[in-house]
Amino acid sequence: MNYPNGKKGTIAKYARNKQSATPNQAFSNRGMTLEEDINETNRYYLETNKAIIHKKPTPVQIVKVNYPKRSAAVITEAYFKQASTTDYNGLYRNKYIDFEAKETKNKTLFPLANIHEHQLTHMHSIIDHGGICFLLIRFTFYQETYLLPAEKLFKHWDDKLKGGRKSIPYEQICLEGYKIPFQYQARIDYLAIIDKLYF
Amino acid sequence: MNYPNGKKGTIAKYARNKQSATPNQAFSNRGMTLEEDINETNRYYLETNKAIIHKKPTPVQIVKVNYPKRSAAVITEAYFKQASTTDYNGLYRNKYIDFEAKETKNKTLFPLANIHEHQLTHMHSIIDHGGICFLLIRFTFYQETYLLPAEKLFKHWDDKLKGGRKSIPYEQICLEGYKIPFQYQARIDYLAIIDKLYF
Numbered sequence A, B: 001m002n003y004p005n006g007k008k009g010t011i012a013k014y015a016r017n018k019q020s021a022t023p024n025q026a027f028s029n030r031g032m033t034l035e036e037d038i039n040e041t042n043r044y045y046l047e048t049n050k051a052i053i054h055k056k057p058t059p060v061q062i063v064k065v066n067y068p069k070r071s072a073a074v075i076t077e078a079y080f081k082q083a084s085t086t087d088y089n090g091l092y093r094n095k096y097i098d099f100e101a102k103e104t105k106n107k108t109l110f111p112l113a114n115i116h117e118h119q120l121t122h123m124h125s126i127i128d129h130g131g132i133c134f135l136l137i138r139f140t141f142y143q144e145t146y147l148l149p150a151e152k153l154f155k156h157w158d159d160k161l162k163g164g165r166k167s168i169p170y171e172q173i174c175l176e177g178y179k180i181p182f183q184y185q186a187r188i189d190y191l192a193i194i195d196k197l198y199f
Helices: A008-012 A034-047 A119-128 A150-161 A168-175 A189-196 B009-015 B034-047 B117-128 B150-161 B170-176 B189-196
Strands: A054-055 A059-065 A072-082 A088-092 A095-104 A109-111 A132-141 A145-147 A167-169 B054-056 B059-067 B073-081 B088-092 B095-104 B109-111 B133-140 B144-150 B167-169 B177-182
Touching: A008 B144, A034 A054, A034 A088, A034 A095, A034 A132, A054 B117, A059 B059, A072 B177, A088 B095, A095 A109, A095 A119, A095 B088, A095 B095, A109 A168, A119 A132, A119 B054, A119 B059, A132 A150, A132 A189, A132 B034, A145 A150, A145 A168, A145 A189, A167 A168, B009 B170, B034 B088, B034 B095, B034 B133, B095 B109, B095 B189, B109 B170, B117 B133, B117 B150, B133 B150, B133 B189, B144 B150, B144 B170, B144 B189, B167 B170, B177 B189
Parallel strands: A095 A132, B095 B133
Antiparallel strands: A054 A088, A059 A072, A072 B073, A088 A095, A109 A167, A132 A145, B054 B088, B059 B073, B088 B095, B109 B167, B133 B144, B144 B177
């Protein structure tokens, strides 16, 4: 596997999930967004009756709606609202699952500004009440996706609040997170990692 | 408690939850929709750290968005989409909670047409995977709200598929469901019933 920034040596040693370097580049997935990959994966989970996990609809403040005769209602004025929770939740093996997904073009770090404070509060609550909570982070430049357990994220967030750095270095995510290999069917099979971590 | 349709005698004998006849009519809640009551209740659960349950945003298909300079993006064309799941889900005492809420003005029955087939499929999956799933039904005429466990709903749905009736009689909901008393803080404290049924 080649890392375009020439860091091959240092990064490879952090890459836990070696089998992710699949020989079939058809799985390399360029062009699909993380959201599309997750939606595909969740659809596969649903079809195979493995898990029931959905993306929540985008929160929208609806202001004006027209009701034309004999056709569907049209929303003609609406605004995006900030989400107060994470984007995805559901049920897997009797457990409540909750996660947020973020892509970054950054090559060296994941900016914590990508996560809102109320989302972090929400994630803390999920853990407190016995749910499974994590972050899926994609570094688009490397086309790598990592699962970072919420507990690891909290540590970095707390560091930030204490005046520490406002981001998580890429190398740290390689170390503390779990790389999700691209696959043909469950494109990013994050539940395989959840199986290992929580069951 | 007076039942405006004069059925007092017959209905009272089905009413399981006698303490719902609160002497304080300030709790009788007229004018609030079921959705508003549930949102208030969920807010109370969240503030008191009892449970994390949210309403999912209304699913909207966004077609056109304007990005005016120096102000928020405006959605100028969008359409309502049919929900593929239930409206509410979350986490309570380590358990995944999932429910749908419906109001009816009907005095004698709850029409099953209020529930979509894919919602029913979703509810079956939730039960299969170890979640807690139910329906909150409000009869607005009586200002009564019932929790009906999904398993009871399935029975009536199956009857309908076999050519049986397309609705659940009000009396049957009184018998098979659990009446939720109006309260001041957790306005409709449905988790009190979940405590008794599942823990």
